[in-house]
Amino acid sequence: MNCPECGASEYLCKTRxxxxxxxxxxxxxxxxxxxxxxxxxxxxxxxxxxxxxxxHMRQLLREFLVENKPxxxxxxxxxxxxxxxxxTFKIKSRDGLPVINKSAWTKTILDVRTENAExxxxxxxxxxxxxxxxxxxxxx
Numbered sequence: 001m002n003c004p005e006c007g008a009s010e011y012l013c014k015t016r017x018x019x020x021x022x023x024x025x026x027x028x029x030x031x032x033x034x035x036x037x038x039x040x041x042x043x044x045x046x047x048x049x050x051x052x053x054x055x056h057m058r059q060l061l062r063e064f065l066v067e068n069k070p071x072x073x074x075x076x077x078x079x080x081x082x083x084x085x086x087x088t089f090k091i092k093s094r095d096g097l098p099v100i101n102k103s104a105w106t107k108t109i110l111d112v113r114t115e116n117a118e119x120x121x122x123x124x125x126x127x128x129x130x131x132x133x134x135x136x137x138x139x140x
Contacts, residue, residue, distance in 0.1 A: 005098060006044040006108045016109045017041050020124075029117030035064055035071040036128040041109060043131050046099035051140055053091035054099040061132050065125075100138055106130040 003013050017037075024031040039061040046054050063069045069077075093099075107130040112123040 002103075003045075004103055005047060006105055007103050008108045008110045013041070013045070013109050016112070020109070020112070020114075023114065023120070027117065030114075030120050032117070033121045033124040033128075035074075036061070036124050037109075039064070040124070040128040040131040043135055044105060044108065047096050048093060049099055050090045050093050051099050053093070055140060056091065058132075058135050061128060062136070065129055065132055099140055100135075102134070102138070105134060 001011070002009050003011050006013050008016075020030075020037050021034075024034040024037060039057050042049055042057050043054065043061065049057060060074060063074050064071070107127045109127065112127055113119050
């Protein structure tokens with residue numbers, strides 16, 4: 001059975017995501033694209049997010065890829081916006097209902113190769129760009 005949100009076969013998307021997080025937290029070369037991995041994955045798995053959380057992730061991905069803002073800058077810029085004590089919106093969904101009804105994507109996490117950090121970073125970036133291209137015009 002395929003993932004109903006990203007279309008990846010046999011729900012391998014969650015397993016891959018977990019494997020990628022380990023890679024990114026144990027090797028700085030892989031970790032260079034952590035911000036793209038998380039935002040691309042979450043946008044494709046919108047049931048994990050509230051509407052506002054999904055819109056926030058979409059804006060983050062746009063800032064990273066279109067405005068070329070480094071993660072450190074975005075983190076500083078959004079510190080108060082996402083601080084759980086100050087935030088005016090919820091990020092994580094409690095109901096598990098998808099924010100968007102899309103299950104066919106140009107690229108998914110399964111398109112990312114892991115043989116070395118250079119290939120991995122290029123593939124994660126390509127995946128994130130494809131996700132951004134597909135979500136920019138979606139009305140939520």
